[in-house]
Amino acid sequence: MPIANGTSKYVAVREHLLTRIRDLEVGTRLPAEPVLCDEYGVSRITLRHAVDGLIADGFLVREQGRGTFVSAPRYASRYPERFADQVSGFHTQQSREGHAVHTRVIGFEDAAAGAFSSDKLAVNSADRVARLTRLRYVNDALHHLAVTDLPLERFPGILDADFTDGSLFDYLRGAGVTLARNEVVVSLDTADTALAQHLGVEVGEKVLRVDSTVYDSDDVAVSYGTSHFTPQNSEIAFGLHG
Known part of the structure; x- marks a missing residue:
């Protein structure tokens, strides 16, 4: 074939x-x-x-x-998130791998972009964004905490959307956005009190952090977010092509 x-x-x-x-x-x-x-x-x-x-x-x-x-998979409880050749999103990637994806929305609000996302979204710090905070689960195991900002001026009705089971990227496509690229930066971070509570780790423990900025076909940023991953059941795999 x-x-x-x-x-x-x-x-x-x-x-x-x-x-x-x-x-x-x-x-x-x-x-x-x-x-x-x-x-x-x-x-x-x-x-x-x-x-x-x-x-x-x-x-x-x-x-x-x-x-x-x-062979039998070595990492039965690890679910790699891939960034290779396409902008597909976590929900779609894991579903394609045959995993059950569940999301718990712990915050969805109208917020000021502030220092968190103003530079990435090319907006003023006082501009309003929809800030979506989610705990993502794969096969009922906690996978990561994601905080994502989207400009409210571009997506005025987004706060009425339910992302408990739906895909954010699917929502963006439904809003007429062509997702062109996902700029990803991976680093280590130190868990503060809030992050430690969400991920079930010790305060001060090193965790994997992924910063993600998604751009449309006009090279305009449509979302920026950070994801912090639990160290015991997640890994990030990249496909790099020249």
């Missing part, structure tokens, strides 16, 4: 392979690389990149001289 145009070949191959191997028993050997390349209509580099990603996630194992085999 050659990969259709309109999506990253690497992403399409990886997603199809993941669906495929979930129906196979642990220890099943994958077809040889030339066979898979012909099947998907991709280069060996593209195929190897997709397979390497599944090996890194623990779904496959490569044995020198023998081939690549289906």
